[in-house]
Amino acid sequence: MWKIEDAIDLYGIERWGNGYFSFNKNGNLIIKPTKKDAQIIDLKNVIEHLTTKKIKFPILFRFPQILEAQIKELNGAFANSISEFKYNSTYQSAFPMKVNQRREVIEEIVKSGKKFNLGLEVGTKAELLAALSFELSPEAALICNGFKDDEYLKLALNSVKLKNKVIIVIDEYSETKRLLELSKSLGVKPLIGIRVKLYSKGSGKWAESGGESSKFGLTTAEMLDCIKTITDYDMIEQVQMLHFHIGSQITEIRRIQKAVKEAARVYAKIRNMHINIKYFNIGGGLGIDYDGSKTSSDASANYTIQEYANNVVYSLKDVCDEEGVPHPVILSESGRALSAYHSLLVINIKGNKNGNNKKQIELKGNEPHIIKEFYDGLKEISIKNYVEYYHDAIQHREELLSLFNLGEIELEDKSKGEILFYQICEKAASFARENVNKSDDFEDLNKLLSKKYIGNFSIFQSIPDFWAIKQLFPIVPVSRANEKPAEYGTIVDITCDSDGEIDKFVDLKDVKEILELHELNNGSYYLAILMLGAYQDTIGDYHNLFGAANEAHIIVDDRGEWHIKQIVNGDRNCDVLGYVKYNSNSLLTTFESELVQAQRDNRLSKTDAEGILNTYKDAMNQYTYMDL
Numbered sequence: 001m002w003k004i005e006d007a008i009d010l011y012g013i014e015r016w017g018n019g020y021f022s023f024n025k026n027g028n029l030i031i032k033p034t035k036k037d038a039q040i041i042d043l044k045n046v047i048e049h050l051t052t053k054k055i056k057f058p059i060l061f062r063f064p065q066i067l068e069a070q071i072k073e074l075n076g077a078f079a080n081s082i083s084e085f086k087y088n089s090t091y092q093s094a095f096p097m098k099v100n101q102r103r104e105v106i107e108e109i110v111k112s113g114k115k116f117n118l119g120l121e122v123g124t125k126a127e128l129l130a131a132l133s134f135e136l137s138p139e140a141a142l143i144c145n146g147f148k149d150d151e152y153l154k155l156a157l158n159s160v161k162l163k164n165k166v167i168i169v170i171d172e173y174s175e176t177k178r179l180l181e182l183s184k185s186l187g188v189k190p191l192i193g194i195r196v197k198l199y200s201k202g203s204g205k206w207a208e209s210g211g212e213s214s215k216f217g218l219t220t221a222e223m224l225d226c227i228k229t230i231t232d233y234d235m236i237e238q239v240q241m242l243h244f245h246i247g248s249q250i251t252e253i254r255r256i257q258k259a260v261k262e263a264a265r266v267y268a269k270i271r272n273m274h275i276n277i278k279y280f281n282i283g284g285g286l287g288i289d290y291d292g293s294k295t296s297s298d299a300s301a302n303y304t305i306q307e308y309a310n311n312v313v314y315s316l317k318d319v320c321d322e323e324g325v326p327h328p329v330i331l332s333e334s335g336r337a338l339s340a341y342h343s344l345l346v347i348n349i350k351g352n353k354n355g356n357n358k359k360q361i362e363l364k365g366n367e368p369h370i371i372k373e374f375y376d377g378l379k380e381i382s383i384k385n386y387v388e389y390y391h392d393a394i395q396h397r398e399e400l401l402s403l404f405n406l407g408e409i410e411l412e413d414k415s416k417g418e419i420l421f422y423q424i425c426e427k428a429a430s431f432a433r434e435n436v437n438k439s440d441d442f443e444d445l446n447k448l449l450s451k452k453y454i455g456n457f458s459i460f461q462s463i464p465d466f467w468a469i470k471q472l473f474p475i476v477p478v479s480r481a482n483e484k485p486a487e488y489g490t491i492v493d494i495t496c497d498s499d500g501e502i503d504k505f506v507d508l509k510d511v512k513e514i515l516e517l518h519e520l521n522n523g524s525y526y527l528a529i530l531m532l533g534a535y536q537d538t539i540g541d542y543h544n545l546f547g548a549a550n551e552a553h554i555i556v557d558d559r560g561e562w563h564i565k566q567i568v569n570g571d572r573n574c575d576v577l578g579y580v581k582y583n584s585n586s587l588l589t590t591f592e593s594e595l596v597q598a599q600r601d602n603r604l605s606k607t608d609a610e611g612i613l614n615t616y617k618d619a620m621n622q623y624t625y626m627d628l
């Protein structure tokens, strides 16, 4: 008997869900944005409600309370470590805007982070312009990173007059002089940070962001020159932050520890030069366990947030005490860790397909010998001989193809052979399941028999990192988790790109190439792709002109009832056309004149022309995805 616990285990939802996600006994995906059992959202209920409101799929769900909960968790973890190790200073964070610039997201983060002195980190002029619109607490830092031209520097310097703690980080040596000159001419003294290049590297996909060959940061020699130049300008008391960032999603805790220790020495040595660095900024890198394995695999991290905080605080304190320098304020620019959990995409499945065909094949007697082989194979396959018969069938299929290529087989017989082959495979697979045969052969067989579930979405728009860097995201059914999934599948999107297929799934031990899914019946089948809150919102693109998805922002109140905080409409066809510089009005004018010409030439009646025009106009305003 299939139980809900089996689904929870199969999809690993409580291993990677960080307490936010599970299935209820009705088999529905539930979200606990506050982690409290009294505040549970049954996503299927929300979906049913949105369907009555004619909100179309795909729909991106945001749960702002998850952002708040993550901010609390991160700050709570550092508070614990600080008190446990008797660290003599404080912790605060700055949310890096490149991880998710969406206004609603930043608004929520800024609001929930106020009591923790949470600030913002920007890397471009546009991000700085956006960041300047938020009111941060007086102690919060506004950190300016990235490559900086004079315009960026001027904008940053001018904001020093308005905001308390604008820290301009020298990410690159050449910025030093320009920053000092501009600051002199504008008559403003900014707080200055110095980004150091460490030998320590991260681990995982972004390991190369750190180390000697990293894109940003000053070498030791450059740092000393930089300090000298700043001293010459009489600005050394403005240097208050030491910064490093060894890459995102660091999978191994010892890498973090190593980097902190190395940077802590740099801090201590600078401190000993009587430069009063106040902030020790450890950058981003705090990893998220996307597959629930708690290992150093790319989709995971072998440490918790608490272990991260413990390592940072302990290692830093250790070096500072040894060197006899004060404990600095610890600052982190944790983006992924704060934002990843807060959003998920729900897609509806349009149908599924594979090479299988249930049609019963009868032989007329005049078929080529090879077809007879398949036919007998299907008749005689049993639990005793299925391994052998399956291997024979694979050989026969190759023979079938060579005979066809030699021109010896007609299409009719080729089709019979293919159908019989899949039917033998189905039988072999079911015998293998009965026998709990887990050999590689039968894993391949499951893959061969797996179905392509056609999902109404674009990977390129909604989960770009799956395409770009093969990052894994957990995927689960939104309902029916109380039924045993009877199929294996991959998920293809509706772009015309063969890369638009999800064929890698999170798994405890390995990466799965097929996912357990339910047989489609007459009802709708919805899948949720989770943990999309970090990086996916703006890295996504307009491939095939599929646009931003409709959004629903959901909160749950103290009585445990959910509410729609906001609906944000996704792009319409006219919107995406605008992004590639078509003006929908001029498109319409051109189309209308074609219709007029066609009527003049008597190729079209007036009524037909009106009908065509209305279809065209309607299409302009429709959602870019399929209306299923």
Ligand SMILES: *Cc1c(COP(=O)(O)O)cnc(C)c1O
Pocket (backbone or CB within 6 Å): 096, 098, 099, 121, 145, 245, 247, 248, 249, 283, 284, 285, 286, 333, 334, 335, 336, 337, 534
């Ligand atoms: C990208 C980036 C971050 C964010 O890293 P996460 O791993 O998402 O926390 C922080 N700081 C800098 C300088 C970055 O470039």
